[in-house]
Amino acid sequence: MKPKLAVFKFASCDGCQLSLLDAEDHLLAVAGALDIAFFPEATSRMRAGPYDVALVEGSITTAHDAERIRAVRRDAKCLITIGACATAGGIQSLKNWADHTDFIRAVYATPEYIATLATSTPIADHVHVDFELRGCPINQYQLIEVIQSLLAGRRPRTPSHSVCIDCKRRGTVCVLVARGEPCLGPVTQAGCGAICPAYDRGCYACFGPAAQANLAGLTARLASDGMRPGRIAQSLRTFNGYAPAFREESDRLADGRDRVDEVRR
C-alpha cells in the first residue's frame, strides 16, 4: 500500500505547501508514489486519518488551532513541520513582543469579532515533531528529498552548516567583508543555496539559526560597523525571530540602551 500523505495548514501564507505544487517536474511522480489523502489546496477529495506522513505548515495563533494540532498529531505516524511559521512561529510571532489589543485594532475596525491568541508559537511548542524543514519558504528540493527518504525508509538529510559556507562554495564575494552590508549568513542555517548574497544583499535569516551559531560574535561585529543594538535586535526579529537563539539574542540586545519599546516604535 502507498503511504498516506496529508498536508495541514495553520497560520501561514501557503508558500511552503505551494513548494510541493511548484515541484512541477516531480509532482506527478510524487502523486504516483504517495496516496494524497488530505491536501485541500490541491484536491477536493479528503479522507480521514490515520496518515503515514503529515506535513504541517503554519504556526499556532488560535485556541482552536491549538486543539486541532493535537488531533493532527494523533492521526499522524510521522509529523514534519514545513517552514519558518511551523518551526519558529513565523513573521506573525512579532506579535509575541507587542500589545495584542493594539495589533487587532490596527487591522480591524470591530476587534470584538476576532478570536485569536496573544501569541504565535511553533508546532513543537504544542506536540512532538518528528522532523523539521526550515525556510521561509522551504526549499523544494529539500522537500522532495524528505519525501523520497521517507519512501525509502531512511532519515532525511538536510544540512546544518551556515549560509556563509554555501557562499564560499558558490564563490560569492562576502557582502559583509567586501561591502559592509549587514548579513546574517554567518548565523543562518544553509538550505536556500545562499541566494541573497549572490544578489548583492545581506542574508536576512529566513532559514533560521544555524546549529551552534555564534550570535554574540556576529552582533558585536554589526555593532562595531555602526548598527544600533535596537536595529540589530530588530533584524533578528523577522521570520524566525521567535526561534530560541534569535529570540534570546534579540532580547539581550533590546535590554541594553535601546529598549524593546524603541525597537517596536
Add this chain to the structure above:
Amino acid sequence: MTERTIQVEILTRVEGEGGLLLKLRGSDVERIELRIYEPPRFFEALLRGRPLEDVPDITARICGICPVAYQMSSVHALEQALGVAVSPEVRRLRRLLYCGEWIESHALHVYLLNAPDFLGFDSGLDMASRYPEEVSRGLRMKKHGNQLIEALGGRSIHPINVAVGGFYRSPRRDELERLIPDFRWCVDAAIETVRWTASFDFPDFSRDYQMVSLIHDTEYPMNEGDVGVLEAGPGPDGGRGAERIPVAEYERQFREDHVAHSTALHSVRVGTGRPYLVGPLARVQLNWEHLSPTARELAREFGFDRTCGNPFRTIVARSIELVHAYEEALEILGSYEPARPARNTYAYRAGAGCAATEAPRGLLFHRYTVDEGGRVREARIVPPTSQNQGQIEADLRAWVPHVATADDATLARQCENLVRCYDPCISCSTHFLNVRVERA
C-alpha cells in the same frame, strides 16, 4: 417548506482556509456566508516601527502565490512617500517580474485548481490520467513562469531581489536570455489553453457587475494606472466608458467593512454601498485594447471586447492573460538591458504614499506613512480577495436558485465551483473567507 443548512467546512483548491455556509428555505436563500476562518496574521500592525526597507520582504509573506504583487504595491507606495523615481529599465524589469507571477499563478489556477471543476475531477493531478497532454502542458507553462521569477528574483516563492528604488542586482543578460526559447513555446501553449478553456461547458449565468481594474493609457495595467470602474451594460467599451479614479482617491471611493463571519473585510463602493468585481474578468474587459496582439485577437474572438458577466468564464479571461503575459515577457526578454544602477538611492523624509498594482487576482492597494528616520508609522493593505468577497456572496445568492433542486452534496459542490472561479486567496484576505450551507 423544507429548510436546509449546507455547510462546506473546507473550501478546497483555493489558497488559504475558508468555508461556506448556506441556509435555504425551499429555493430561497436565507443566509449565505463566505467564511474566512484563516487566522489573522496582523501584517499592518507588525510593520509599524520597522525600517521601510523591510516592507517588501515582510508583505511578500502575506501570500505565497502572489508575493510579487505585495512587493510591487509596497515599493511603489514607499517610493511615492520618499519622492524617489525609478529608471525606465527598472520599470520594465518590474513588469517582467509581474509577468512571471501572473503566469505562475494563472497557470496553477487554470490547470490545477479550476479546470477540474469543468471536467469533473477532484484535482488537477487526477485529471492527468484522462488529460495527460493538457496537464503536462499546464505544469510546463507554470514551471517557466517560476523560472522567470527565479532568474529575476533569486527564487520563485518570496523572491529576494525587490528593493525600494529598484532591485538589489540587475540580472545579467544571459540569466534572462536563456528563457527565450521556452517562452516562445509557452505563447503557443497559452493560445492552446485559451481554445481549450473556451470549449468548456459554461453554465448560463450572468451578473451585472461593477467591474474595477487599473486602467492605463498605453499599456495593459500591472504596476500603474488609474482605478477604472465599468458598469455592466451592452456594447464594446474597452475602458472608454469607464469612470477613472486616481489611486490617491481610492480610499475615499471604496470602503472596507468588518463582518462577523469573517476575518477578512468586505469592500464596497462608497455612496452606493455596492460590492464590485476585481480580477481577470474585469481587467480584460476594461483593458482589452491594450492586450498583446495575439491576446487581443483572442479576446475579441471569445467576446471579451463586450460585457461578459459570467463569472464561470473567468478561466478564459485568465488564459487570455497568460497569452499576454508570455508575449509581453518575450518582448522584454528580447530587448533586455541591465539597469545601471540597479537601484536609485533616496533620503529619508516623513511622508505618506499609496499605490495600487494588479495582482493576479485583482487590484491590490497599499498605503504607508513613514517617519524621518525611515520607519513605518502606519500601513494599510487592501487585497483583491477582500474586495471580491462581497461580490462572491452576492453571486452565490443569485446562483443558488439555479441549482437549489440538487441534493445537498451537489449543491455544495456547485457553490464551491462558483467560489473557485474568483481564485480567492484567503491568506491574503485575512485580514480577510468559510462555504457552509444551512437549509433552514
